[in-house]
Amino acid sequence: xxxxxxxxxxxxxxxxxxxxxxxxxxxxxxxxxxxxxxxxxxxxxxxxxxxxxxxxxxxxxxxxxxxxxxxxxxxxxxxxxxxxxxxxxxxxxxxxxxxxxxxxxxxxxxxxxxxx
Amino acid sequence: xxxxxxxxxxxxxxxxxxxxxxxxxxxxxxxxxxxxxxxxxxxxxxxxxxxxxxxxxxxxxxxxxxxxxxxxxxxxxxxxxxxxxxxxxxxxxxxxxxxxxxxxxxxxxxxx
Numbered sequence: 001x002x003x004x005x006x007x008x009x010x011x012x013x014x015x016x017x018x019x020x021x022x023x024x025x026x027x028x029x030x031x032x033x034x035x036x037x038x039x040x041x042x043x044x045x046x047x048x049x050x051x052x053x054x055x056x057x058x059x060x061x062x063x064x065x066x067x068x069x070x071x072x073x074x075x076x077x078x079x080x081x082x083x084x085x086x087x088x089x090x091x092x093x094x095x096x097x098x099x100x101x102x103x104x105x106x107x108x109x110x111x112x113x114x115x116x
Numbered sequence: 117x118x119x120x121x122x123x124x125x126x127x128x129x130x131x132x133x134x135x136x137x138x139x140x141x142x143x144x145x146x147x148x149x150x151x152x153x154x155x156x157x158x159x160x161x162x163x164x165x166x167x168x169x170x171x172x173x174x175x176x177x178x179x180x181x182x183x184x185x186x187x188x189x190x191x192x193x194x195x196x197x198x199x200x201x202x203x204x205x206x207x208x209x210x211x212x213x214x215x216x217x218x219x220x221x222x223x224x225x226x227x228x
Contacts, residue, residue, distance in 0.1 A: 043218045105216065109157070
């Protein structure tokens with residue numbers, strides 16, 4: 001049972017470089033999310049997608065972009081990385097249209113990104 | 117706006133001690149409330165939830181009661197184990213937007 005798969009697990013990146021974090025789910029969930037986790041700040045939503053073909057901005061979207069070409073994949077791109085984007089990034093999914101909303105998110109294991 | 121406030125950590129306890137992690141919220145309307153747990157090196161997973169006032173969520177020996185009068189959802193466990201060491205997140209959702217609002221997380225350390 002895979003659930004949500006994120007790649008890479010860890011990456012060190014030079015400032016100014018472009019980086020794409022990959023996220024794939026096999027649960028056929030309609031909604032997907034990208035969060036960043038920083039010490040003392042908890043989880044902050046970067047972007048989300050409630051269904052394939054649509055995306056929305058979260059709390060901290062600047063410097064990041066996403067796409068949702070199909071149900072399973074939700075990549076997060078940093079067009080020109082900066083040191084303040086050093087963080088742990090989590091992809092998550094949830095099933096928001098089949099039955100009552102439960103609030104249960106399923107998370108990947110995270111991608112640790114260091115921008116130097 | 118809507119928000120969640122958790123007690124700051126880390127919280128350090130001895131094995132078999134009683135645990136309380138405080139969580140209070142601010143919300144317009146009637147949110148659902150959640151506790152998620154993050155074990156070291158892993159993503160978050162749902163621990164328990166409550167969808168209306170006076171509901172009690174429970175799982176793995178943990179409990180939390182939705183208290184509308186005090187806008188609280190404190191997490192409790194009667195006897196903690198070393199394996200409970202993790203970061204615990206309180207969160208709320210308003211069904212209208214399918215998104216969770218998160219507390220900052222509380223790190224729990226249980227010593228043998």
